[in-house]
Amino acid sequence: MKDIAKDLGVSIVTISKVLRNHPDVGEEMRERVLARIKELDYRPNLAARSLVTGRTYLVGLIVPSLLHSFFAEIAKSLSEILRENGYYLIISSSEEDPELEEQEVRQLLARRLDTLIIASCRSTVEVFFRIEKHKTPYVLIDRSFPALAANFVGVDDVAVGMLATQHLIDIGCKRIAHIRGPKTSPGLQRFEGYERVLAQNGRNMVDEYVITERKGDVGTRQHGEEAMNQLLSRTPKPDGVFCFNDPLAIGAINEALNQGLRIPEDIAIIGCGNLQYDDSLRIPLSSINQHSRRIGEETARLVLNILKFKVPPKPETVVLQPELVARASTARRRRE
Amino acid sequence: MKDIAKDLGVSIVTISKVLRNHPDVGEEMRERVLARIKELDYRPNLAARSLVTGRTYLVGLIVPSLLHSFFAEIAKSLSEILRENGYYLIISSSEEDPELEEQEVRQLLARRLDTLIIASCRSTVEVFFRIEKHKTPYVLIDRSFPALAANFVGVDDVAVGMLATQHLIDIGCKRIAHIRGPKTSPGLQRFEGYERVLAQNGRNMVDEYVITERKGDVGTRQHGEEAMNQLLSRTPKPDGVFCFNDPLAIGAINEALNQGLRIPEDIAIIGCGNLQYDDSLRIPLSSINQHSRRIGEETARLVLNILKFKVPPKPETVVLQPELVARASTARRRRE
DNA sequence: AGGCGTAGGGTAAACGATAAAGTAAACGGG
DNA sequence: CCCGTTTACTTTATCGTTTACCCTACGCCT
Numbered sequence: 001m002k003d004i005a006k007d008l009g010v011s012i013v014t015i016s017k018v019l020r021n022h023p024d025v026g027e028e029m030r031e032r033v034l035a036r037i038k039e040l041d042y043r044p045n046l047a048a049r050s051l052v053t054g055r056t057y058l059v060g061l062i063v064p065s066l067l068h069s070f071f072a073e074i075a076k077s078l079s080e081i082l083r084e085n086g087y088y089l090i091i092s093s094s095e096e097d098p099e100l101e102e103q104e105v106r107q108l109l110a111r112r113l114d115t116l117i118i119a120s121c122r123s124t125v126e127v128f129f130r131i132e133k134h135k136t137p138y139v140l141i142d143r144s145f146p147a148l149a150a151n152f153v154g155v156d157d158v159a160v161g162m163l164a165t166q167h168l169i170d171i172g173c174k175r176i177a178h179i180r181g182p183k184t185s186p187g188l189q190r191f192e193g194y195e196r197v198l199a200q201n202g203r204n205m206v207d208e209y210v211i212t213e214r215k216g217d218v219g220t221r222q223h224g225e226e227a228m229n230q231l232l233s234r235t236p237k238p239d240g241v242f243c244f245n246d247p248l249a250i251g252a253i254n255e256a257l258n259q260g261l262r263i264p265e266d267i268a269i270i271g272c273g274n275l276q277y278d279d280s281l282r283i284p285l286s287s288i289n290q291h292s293r294r295i296g297e298e299t300a301r302l303v304l305n306i307l308k309f310k311v312p313p314k315p316e317t318v319v320l321q322p323e324l325v326a327r328a329s330t331a332r333r334r335r336e
Numbered sequence: 337m338k339d340i341a342k343d344l345g346v347s348i349v350t351i352s353k354v355l356r357n358h359p360d361v362g363e364e365m366r367e368r369v370l371a372r373i374k375e376l377d378y379r380p381n382l383a384a385r386s387l388v389t390g391r392t393y394l395v396g397l398i399v400p401s402l403l404h405s406f407f408a409e410i411a412k413s414l415s416e417i418l419r420e421n422g423y424y425l426i427i428s429s430s431e432e433d434p435e436l437e438e439q440e441v442r443q444l445l446a447r448r449l450d451t452l453i454i455a456s457c458r459s460t461v462e463v464f465f466r467i468e469k470h471k472t473p474y475v476l477i478d479r480s481f482p483a484l485a486a487n488f489v490g491v492d493d494v495a496v497g498m499l500a501t502q503h504l505i506d507i508g509c510k511r512i513a514h515i516r517g518p519k520t521s522p523g524l525q526r527f528e529g530y531e532r533v534l535a536q537n538g539r540n541m542v543d544e545y546v547i548t549e550r551k552g553d554v555g556t557r558q559h560g561e562e563a564m565n566q567l568l569s570r571t572p573k574p575d576g577v578f579c580f581n582d583p584l585a586i587g588a589i590n591e592a593l594n595q596g597l598r599i600p601e602d603i604a605i606i607g608c609g610n611l612q613y614d615d616s617l618r619i620p621l622s623s624i625n626q627h628s629r630r631i632g633e634e635t636a637r638l639v640l641n642i643l644k645f646k647v648p649p650k651p652e653t654v655v656l657q658p659e660l661v662a663r664a665s666t667a668r669r670r671r672e
Numbered sequence: 673a674g675g676c677g678t679a680g681g682g683t684a685a686a687c688g689a690t691a692a693a694g695t696a697a698a699c700g701g702g
Numbered sequence: 703c704c705c706g707t708t709t710a711c712t713t714t715a716t717c718g719t720t721t722a723c724c725c726t727a728c729g730c731c732t
Binding site: 673674675676677678679680681682683684685686687688689690691692693694695696697698699700701702 | 704710715717724726727
């Protein structure tokens with residue numbers, strides 16, 4: 001392509017310099033080159049460029065699911081900011097499958113991305129050692145690994161659990177159940193928050209009111225229905241349920257309604273995620289706002305900061321505070 | 337990296353051959369090489385490879401919005417199938433902004449993707465000429481350009497409009513309104529289907545019952561609310577509304593409920609998209625299934641077919657038939 | 673024994689760009 | 703008028719792979 005540009009009688013290096021607005025080129029020449037570039041609608045081959053510079057201007061994002069709008073929102077805000085700064089986001093989904101995730105990581109590493117952003121569904125840290133060996137900087141989002149001194153952006157999940165559980169107590173629930181999420185940090189920490197608030201209020205946790213995630217069926221509405229079905233078979237029935245996330249909560253609501261219960265009168269339900277449609281649901285769903293947009297923004301900031309310096313700066317941890325969003329599904333009078 | 341692999345005392349070409357399972361290498365040698373590769377956790381530099389082969393094993397996808405689960409589902413199924421065949425999907429969002437879309441196209445072209453998949457928000461075809469000039473194969477999805485002899489995968493949008501409108505007539509609606517979508521093919525064709533069915537049933541279209549999309553605020557719930565507000569100011573009020581898509585319909589429902597109307601008794605509403613949560617909404621929403629999964633699958637099939645041959649095969653057009661999914665928002669007795 | 677096909681491997685050029693170092697002309701100051 | 707600086711380019715090397723072609727044994731056929 002550049003030979004074609006050489007019909008201006010200059011060397012390809014000059015063209016290259018124009019493309020990078022290197023100062024080393026005359027005004028007149030620059031304009032002639034630019035004109036010709038526009039004429040041919042020429043664009044440099046990024047593969048060749050990255051081969052020599054070592055930078056791809058590509059940032060990878062691995063999420064457990066694209067359909068979950070929490071991650072979709074992160075992807076959106078992230079992609080927006082990175083793009084403004086000349087970086088491109090390449091998104092891939094691990095479908096909540098650790099093995100697929102590892103495969104994805106390998107693929108992305110082979111492409112020599114400038115940074116990797118991962119919401120990992122792994123429970124071990126070995127994958128990250130591999131990444132570190134490749135000297136590719138990476139940022140963890142949503143799911144943290146305390147053992148790892150890595151960049152992390154996410155929400156305070158213990159606070160999430162506490163906020164939700166305290167809210168159920170505040171509206172007068174006596175028997176509070178919890179539908180757990182996967183055994184990654186958010187699931188564990190939200191559970192911890194749940195336990196802690198119960199303890200603070202002098203109640204002890206009842207094992208029967210805690211439903212553990214079934215393997216291989218993660219955070220879907222269907223699982224929410226099944227979990228609620230189990231909960232409703234307990235005696236006495238719980239009168240408040242904190243669900244790990246909103247899809248679970250929606251499933252739970254559906255099942256409760258199907259069994260003829262009233263929400264929130266008979267049983268109050270709160271989820272987490274504050275998804276797009278929460279307020280238009282059959283029973284508008286109380287939820288905990290995880291600030292997905294801000295997670296995306298903070299991650300972008302962090303990534304750009306890493307990329308600015310040759311030597312990656314010290315790992316940074318950004319923890320956002322969650323926020324309660326109360327709606328009809330917990331709209332009960334205090335001390336009813 | 338390969339110099340390191342050359343501590344086996346062989347040339348880099350041999351390594352390269354092993355990596356591509358070229359037959360030209362002995363069993364013993366192959367194994368020694370593979371062992372060393374595993375040992376070093378070595379992965380070839382894809383940038384260098386694609387520089388010489390001209391193939392990147394990268395497929396680009398440009399959608400108007402990642403948050404819209406219709407596109408998210410397409411992305412998911414597409415990505416899954418492509419990955420199985422060794423291709424990678426790089427997703428980018430145009431945010432329904434034609435200019436941003438063009439910029440994205442330029443970016444992706446510069447990266448020499450093997451194929452481009454676009455749900456375009458453009459109304460002109462010039463962008464595609466640019467793509468053709470670059471000799472990058474491309475596939476249009478969801479939004480077609482009749483003037484263009486290009487690959488296309490999507491749903492029969494005239495049928496969508498007809499199905500929805502006919503359904504409203506079937507349940508006894510007399511005054512059927514339409515909240516239009518953007519002026520791209522789905523918007524235009526669904527409107528055409530709406531008109532056609534009205535005509536077939538001997539009714540004429542009433543301009544007052546057709547709300548046109550506001551610029552810059554596309555297909556959001558908020559726009560649905562405003563549109564419904566306008567519709568309810570007409571006299572007589574419409575008793576059935578066909579909304580371009582489900583987010584609009586959800587907005588419309590919210591507004592109607594706010595104004596004290598009953599759905600579907602006073603006004604029936606149908607959308608399009610059959611989104612994830614349609615059945616858990618305050619009023620479960622009747623919708624038209626666009627088969628987003630199958631769109632993704634068909635697109636993947638088409639792309640793989642294009643990639644299989646050096647010379648791209650003839651453009652292919654895949655048109656799926658939509659399906660009515662009736663729920664509570666149109667659950668009225670016939671001839672009420 | 674000579675020729676020949678083939679298995680297994682090596683050499684060199686090329687892909688499209690950038691980086692570093694070199695060069696020719698113009699300029700300016702003492 | 704000479705020499706050091708700039709300015710504006712050009713030359714050369716290099717990034718990590720693949721590709722096309724060359725080479726050397728070895729075995730086998732006649």
